[in-house]
Every structure is written in C-alpha cells, then in structure tokens.
Amino acid sequence: MKQKALIIISGGLDSVTALYQATANYDVELGVSFNYSSKHNHKEIPFAKYHCIRMGVRHIVVNLDFMNEYFNSTLLRSGGMIPDGHYADAIMKQTVVPFRNGIMLSIAAGMAESLEISKIIIGAHFDDHGIYPDCREAFIKTMSNAVSLGTFNNTEILSPFQKMKKSEIVSLGNSLGVDFSRTWSCYKGREVHCGKCGTCIARKEAFISAGVNDPTVYAE
Amino acid sequence: MKQKALIIISGGLDSVTALYQATANYDVELGVSFNYSSKHNHKEIPFAKYHCIRMGVRHIVVNLDFMNEYFNSTLLRSGGMIPDGHYADAIMKQTVVPFRNGIMLSIAAGMAESLEISKIIIGAHFDDHGIYPDCREAFIKTMSNAVSLGTFNNTEILSPFQKMKKSEIVSLGNSLGVDFSRTWSCYKGREVHCGKCGTCIARKEAFISAGVNDPTVYAE
Numbered sequence: 001m002k003q004k005a006l007i008i009i010s011g012g013l014d015s016v017t018a019l020y021q022a023t024a025n026y027d028v029e030l031g032v033s034f035n036y037s038s039k040h041n042h043k044e045i046p047f048a049k050y051h052c053i054r055m056g057v058r059h060i061v062v063n064l065d066f067m068n069e070y071f072n073s074t075l076l077r078s079g080g081m082i083p084d085g086h087y088a089d090a091i092m093k094q095t096v097v098p099f100r101n102g103i104m105l106s107i108a109a110g111m112a113e114s115l116e117i118s119k120i121i122i123g124a125h126f127d128d129h130g131i132y133p134d135c136r137e138a139f140i141k142t143m144s145n146a147v148s149l150g151t152f153n154n155t156e157i158l159s160p161f162q163k164m165k166k167s168e169i170v171s172l173g174n175s176l177g178v179d180f181s182r183t184w185s186c187y188k189g190r191e192v193h194c195g196k197c198g199t200c201i202a203r204k205e206a207f208i209s210a211g212v213n214d215p216t217v218y219a220e
Numbered sequence: 221m222k223q224k225a226l227i228i229i230s231g232g233l234d235s236v237t238a239l240y241q242a243t244a245n246y247d248v249e250l251g252v253s254f255n256y257s258s259k260h261n262h263k264e265i266p267f268a269k270y271h272c273i274r275m276g277v278r279h280i281v282v283n284l285d286f287m288n289e290y291f292n293s294t295l296l297r298s299g300g301m302i303p304d305g306h307y308a309d310a311i312m313k314q315t316v317v318p319f320r321n322g323i324m325l326s327i328a329a330g331m332a333e334s335l336e337i338s339k340i341i342i343g344a345h346f347d348d349h350g351i352y353p354d355c356r357e358a359f360i361k362t363m364s365n366a367v368s369l370g371t372f373n374n375t376e377i378l379s380p381f382q383k384m385k386k387s388e389i390v391s392l393g394n395s396l397g398v399d400f401s402r403t404w405s406c407y408k409g410r411e412v413h414c415g416k417c418g419t420c421i422a423r424k425e426a427f428i429s430a431g432v433n434d435p436t437v438y439a440e
Binding site: 060062065067070071072073096097098099100101102103105106109111112113114134136138139143145147149151155 | 313320367
C-alpha cells in the first residue's frame with residue numbers, strides 16, 4: 001500500500017513534474033497552491049489545479065493575504081518592477097519573498113497532520129540555490145527535522161529534485177507526459193511569458209539544455 | 221545600541237511577560253498576534269494590543285483564515301467542544317492546533333526579514349512541552365536553525381522562557397509590573413475564564429505556586 005502524501009504545487013514546471021512523479025510512488029491526497037499575492041499567481045495556480053484534476057488529486061488554494069501587506073519583494077503585487085536578467089545577477093535578489101518556502105512548508109505540515117498525512121513533497125531544485133536560501137538542501141533538511149519534531153506523526157519533507165538541474169526536470173517531465181504548455185514560470189504574470197526575467201531565462205535554457213521542444217510562447 | 225526584535229504575542233500571560241522583559245533588552249519594533257480562528261482569539265488579541273501600545277510597540281494582527289477551514293482542533297471555532305481537565309490528561313491532545321508555532325514562527329521570520337529584524341521572540345515555556353510538540357526546546361532550536369538557513373540575515377528565534385515553569389513567569393511578570401487582569405488564557409473564550417479547561421487550571425496553579433495574587437475572574 002502506498003503512503004499518503006501532500007504536495008505543494010505552484011503550477012510551474014518543477015512542481016507539476018513533481019506531481020506526476022509523486023502519483024507513481026505515493027497516494028497523493030492533496031495538492032496545495034498558495035496565493036501569496038504575487039504578480040503571477042493568477043497565471044500559475046489554474047495550471048496547478050488543471051494538473052491535479054488530471055491526476056485525480058484534490059486541489060486547494062490557500063490565501064496568504066498578509067504577505068502583500070507586510071512583506072517586501074518585487075515578486076508581490078505591492079512590490080516594484082520585476083527586473084530583467086539572469087538568476088545569477090545580483091539584481092534578482094529583490095524577487096525573493098522572505099522565507100516563502102518555510103511558510104508554505106509549515107502550513108503544509110499543519111494541514112498534513114490534520115489529514116493524517118506524514119509526507120510533504122516540494123519541487124525545490126538545485127538551480128534555485130544561488131539566489132533563494134529557502135530552496136537549499138541544508139534548509140530543506142533542517143526544516144524537515146523541525147517539522148518532524150513539531151508534529152505528532154513525525155511528518156517528513158521530501159524534496160525529490162534537490163540534486164537535479166532544471167533541465168533534468170524538463171527531461172523527466174517530458175518522459176512522464178507533462179504538457180509543459182500548461183505550466184507557468186514568468187514572474188511578470190502578463191498574457192504570455194516575457195522571456196526576459198530570471199525565471200523565463202532559466203525556463204528557456206532548461207528546454208534547450210534538455211533537448212526538449214519548448215512549447216512556451218514568449219513575448220521576446 | 222539595542223538589537224531590533226519582533227515578538228509573537230498572543231495576549232496570554234506568558235507572551236505579555238515576554239514583551240515586558242524584551243523591551244528592556246531589545247528594540248522591539250513589532251508585536252504580531254495571529255488570529256487563527258480559535259475560540260479565544262477575540263478575548264486575547266485585544267490584550268496583546270493593549271500591552272504593545274502601553275510599551276510603545278507597533279502591533280499588528282495577521283489573519284490565518286485557512287486554519288479554521290483545513291485544520292482539526294477543538295481549539296478552533298470549527299472544532300468540537302473544549303474538554304475540561306488538566307493538561308496532563310490525554311484528552312487535552314485534541315486542543316493542539318497542528319504545527320501552530322511552526323506556522324507563526326515561519327511567518328514571523330519572513331516578516332522580520334522584510335523589516336531587517338533578525339531576532340524573533342516567542343514565549344513558549346517548559347510546562348507546555350508535554351502536550352505540544354511545537355513548544356519543546358528541541359523543536360524551537362531546530363526551527364531556529366531552519367529560519368537562520370532560510371533567510372539572508374540569519375534570523376534567530378529566542379525563547380527566553382524555554383526552561384521556566386509557568387509559575388516562574390508569573391513571578392517575573394509580577395516583578396515587571398504586568399497587569400495580569402489584562403491577560404487571557406481560557407480556551408473557551410467566554411465572558412470570563414471558565415476555570416476548568418487545561419489552560420485555566422495551569423493559570424490558577426501558576427499564581428498559587430508563585431504566591432502572587434490572581435486577579436482573574438473564574439466562572440467556577
């Protein structure tokens with residue numbers, strides 16, 4: 001019998017691929033998306049719902065309205081303009097939403113315990129680490145220890161892509177039949193992907209590096 | 221120059237005493253109360269605000285509406301009846317809100333980073349440990365490590381009452397001039413303290429053990 005799991009799913013290509021992989025290994029009872037008032041939540045969350053429905057997984061959206069009011073980040077609607085450029089550029093630091101993964105994992109931990117689920121899956125990956133402290137392996141491991149100590153059922157965080165590059169996730173998703181045209185990355189959240197912000201550049205490069213056809217429509 | 225700090229303050233006697241102690245040692249820039257739809261939030265949060273104003277600390281309330289919808293606990297408005305009895309009784313486990321402290325600490329961490337504050341104070345104490353896994357020292361320490369790893373400014377969680385009994389906190393608060401009649405414990409959140417639930421019993425016992433006059437009006 002498969003173990004029960006909860007997955008945090010944004011609607012980006014990493015977490016959607018994590019969902020497809022997870023359904024093979026776990027009884028995924030719940031997919032949770034967080035609406036934290038980013039400029040692109042309204043573009044990505046419908047894709048999270050689409051893929052959860054397709055995989056037979058119940059999907060919910062948790063609103064974190066306080067972030068827009070009290071957190072500083074250009075990723076948020078209350079923040080300034082999203083910068084163009086590569087993730088490696090120092091300017092991209094302003095897109096970090098402070099401790100966002102910690103907050104999402106904590107809420108997921110409480111929700112999982114309420115549902116008697118002891119595995120939480122998150123699609124953080126290797127390429128995120130330079131810029132986002134709360135995507136790094138050391139953080140995820142320590143947070144998993146904290147969640148285990150702070151719950152009755154010793155809940156564990158699973159981060160299956162921790163050592164993978166984004167291009168490897170594209171290859172895996174492709175092999176699992178993920179329709180990447182129904183995933184969203186662009187931080188700007190406009191009609192189509194801008195093609196110039198950090199996450200658009202990382203998305204483009206991942207498809208090229210994986211040798212997988214990129215179905216994304218980019219403005220440039 | 222004092223370091224900047226953020227305090228999580230419920231309006232109970234522990235966190236109010238933590239506030240009075242913290243203002244002596246830190247530049248406390250923000251007091252944060254969480255409205256997580258418990259049966260007693262509406263009784264305790266006004267006291268949190270009262271003491272923050274009195275100590276010259278900005279106070280905000282963060283709403284966590286998702287808890288009432290998705291979390292299981294008799295402490296929540298959506299949960300069943302609050303049981304009577306001592307904390308040591310197994311029945312009290314149903315009052316636990318899964319990973320509540322982890323969630324509050326995570327949100328506080330993101331908020332602190334947005335305000336360039338690197339110290340977060342929480343009033344968890346020794347007597348809470350038996351029943352609440354996310355009040356124990358091992359949890360708080362590991363969570364502090366996770367918060368430090370997941371933020372740019374290496375934010376730290378301070379838990380000054382971790383080794384203190386509730387009666388020692390009453391003695392400390394008394395010496396610091398805390399008006400305990402303006403603090404709230406009772407989980408039932410009625411007009412006056414019920415005197416019979418786990419937290420009322422712990423409150424009563426703490427005043428008796430400290431030899432401090434208990435100004436609380438109890439129904440029984």
